[in-house]
Amino acid sequence: MRWQDMERSQNVEDRRGRSLGRIPVGGKPGILVLLVVLVAGYYGVDLTGLLGGGVSQAPTSLQQRAPQASGDDSLAEFTKVVLKQTEDLWQHFFRGLGRNYEPPRLVLYSGTTETACGYGQAAMGPFYCPADRKLYIDLSFYNDMQSKLGGGGDFALGYVVAHEVGHHVQNLVGTAEQVRNLQARLDQRGANQVSVLMELQADCYAGVWGHSVARSGRLEGGDLEEALRTATAIGDDRLQRRSQGRVVPDSFTHGTSEQRYSWFKRGFDTGNPAQCNTFDSLR
Template identity: 45%
Template sequence: MKWDEMRKSDNVEDEREGSSSQAPVGMLGGVGVGGAAIAVILGLIFKVNPAQIMGFLPNNTTAPVTQKHTQPKNDRDSDFVRSVLGDTEDVWTRIFQQQLNTQYQPPKLVLFRSSVNSACGSAQTSSGPFYCPADKKVYLDMGFFQYLQATAGADADFARSYAIAHEVGHHIQNLLGTSGKVRQLKSSSSKTKANELSVRIELQADCYAGVWGFNTAQRGLIGDRDVETALNTATQIGDDYLQKQATGNVIPESFTHGTSQQRVKWFKRGFSSGDIKQCDTFNTDQL
């Protein structure tokens, strides 16, 4: 992946030095349920012992979360994130103009370590990358990304890019009003129906990540190996795959992100077409 040839974004805030830990409700021994899931996922993808990853995920103290907004440091991790984010900005600016006849408003991206405050509440490494619609920001814990780099080397680059592009996909849903409509529908739906809506919005974000990948591949910045890595990642973060690995059982009505097959299907749909209009996961019975 030729990320060093991408334009670096200025829409990055570095809060790594100002971050500290604060254990929220639901934390188990300092690492949340989400952290355990991350350990399993990384162990499966990169063939390492999940216990090693659990040891890497930070233990949490009761110190309050503080934040310090600074310009990103010129280290490889921040350069990588700025480059991928800049490329998503270029791609989506062009798509919004050409396909939607409107102006793209890029999100801010916040780098943090261990924990962070957002307009959607506090979060930690165990939350994984996430998007907050209330402040239109993507949040990335760089300790998690550094571990990916140390474990998988160059093979981690597009997997990390895929994660960023997916969260930017949620930002696009916010801009287009999709996420707001889904939140409203979920508030008056049964748990099973709400889970189905969650699956549809996650699969659409996967498709949007594929659309970005199509445009980036067209410029020769990613290759077949990068795409293979992304598809492998998508395969191993499907709800069915993770449930089967964790418990030996699969409960479809509890899915919130989609099956492995669905995640691969919708990423490939965006990647093969480059057309945002091909990512309508809400008006189809064939997820």
């Protein structure tokens, strides 16, 4: 994607290099409570199987991270450009509905950071916290994604950012709340199925962002393939096979590789969020 000359979003908080040395809570119970809140209240791309960490590990003492890699600033700039693109895009669609789009804030952090959903950790991958309407990204995930998925590229990072913004849109229009209410009445298996529909919708919204980039003439050869390869690589079936050697469909929360691929593609091809009707299968 040709982005260097494009406008950056101003809705950015840069907390990099300010990792919390120690989680300031007393004793294990406090940590456990915080982690439970986090698991229940945030929406990520779920790269935990890929990154090898996860929210179940209590972070008692975290080392200060090494100085930023040199590529980090370019990634940060690119992330701000993508955020600005999503602001313009969603402002356009919200205006069409007679509404005003309130953009999320992006927090760039390194290591660990405080959020209204609990403590964010790099190992969780990028996530959105509905309680404070912020996107949290530790850019180191991108290196993991590149080395472990055998790919990456700027458009793959854009897909991840646009997916998290998709969760913000779901939060604004009330989808997230409806989903939570529905999940409260379902068993675990049913709740997981609804979670998949929500994630696939966010993938489709990310595709709508991709469509807008294509229409502005800024796509480069291989960009779409990068995003589709990423969508495929982070399917639940693929990640489970990778981390535990087998696939348990009832435990899927984000969708299979095939589903993630096709919903991103649908958003990309149509450029229309109304086509991202993953919940229609429930009617």
